[in-house]
Amino acid sequence: MSKNKIFFSYSRDNSEFVLNLAKDLRLAGADIWLDQLDIKPGTRWDKSIEKALADSNTLLVILSKGSVESTNVMDEVSFALEENMIVVPVLLETCDIPFRLRRLQYADFSQDHKKGINALIKTLGLEQNVASKLVDVAASNSSNVTAEETKKAEQIKKEIQEKKEATSHTKPITHSTPEPTTPTPSKNNTFYYVVGALAILCGVLYFSGVFNSDPGDKNQKLVKTSIEKADAFTKADSVKKADSINKLNLKRKADSINKANSIRERDSIKERDSIKNLEVIKDSIAKVTPPKPVTNIYDADWAFAERTNSIDEYLNYMKKYGSENPQFDEANKAINSIFQKEGFIQYKESNGNSLFSKYFWKDVNGEFSFNQDTGNPNNQDIVIAKQARNVRKGVIGVHSNSARNGDVIKKGEKVRVTDVIKSGSTIWVKIIYSK
16 A cells, blocks of 8 residues: 555546646645546556555545535545545535544635645645645646735745754864873982882891891791691681581481471372362262253254254254244344354445345344345344454444454354444444354
8 A cells, every 4th residue: 555645536526626636736746546647548447446545545535515425435435434544525615524524624625725725734744845845836726816825825835944954963072181191200219219128128037037046946936836726727627517517417307307298288288189079070960960851853953053052053943943932032042142242343335235134034024034135134133244344343433433343254154233323324233243
């Protein structure tokens, strides 16, 4: 899909206005599609429009007395809303605006062409260069432009140009850092350094025994002291190792006891749970009632429908034995229990085309019928989808939240109608279904 492609939807009565507006938008650089300009000779008209609509993300619908009565225009609007396209109404003349479009912002061309152009720029959210060119093109193509309107157009163009101007750049400021200088030692300081070093050396020699008159005695004392320190360290280390071993043994014994207790407790819980389960099983067996004996063909078919628990089998049973059968209402209730989800879906298009057909419904006499019918739906009808349809959270144009809920009703799938809602010339239904 094109990122900003605009599709024109309009009545043939307004061809001249639409053609001029489309040319203005295209000259300004907007990506537009118009059948008068873009359908090539020899191609199929309906296929070309269908493809262009699918490839666009914006629908520009021209509202006039003729277009709101056009089935083709309303079908294109319905498709765009259902596919979550951007829909922009353009009011060309006073007319009865369809209900589904009244809440949308529109561009009013019914009073003033220039004001309509400016409103269209804002509503479409055109890019700045496209909007600026569109103002210029519209101004050059208008034959009745007042001085005040020209001034407004130039003001819009000036504002767009100012937004495009780039901000000024500043040069980075650099700072120079002076290189550090290394101080040079003076000659006087060197003298003091030498004297200090000699004094330290003499002190070391004195205390090491070089100047002692009896070095033998002192050495013996030093050896004795060293041996005593070594013995003390050995004894302390042995005590620490013994304490560590004792602590480790105690921890291992405690862990073994804890594990044994955990195993006993776990086995006890399992045994208790097993006894409870056996009691529950016994109670369940005692409460089970034996199935009723099959005495006739009705009971056999009903037993089969209950066992399969499918919508088709319940409907087959109801169709085969009719509403007089005692199990008819039970089958109807069983079908409702299978339909556990609900949502909204379109049943008929604005041109009268029915997207579903009735399968199980009540006729005018209140009798149940299984003959397929394409008439309007009623509450509690079971209908079959003719084609795949998206389920929504609400009705488009009626509820505030009409987004898709993620489910798709496939072709041939059965659903039950619980409410009927009319939206303009279309018909929507609230359904329950199974997924």
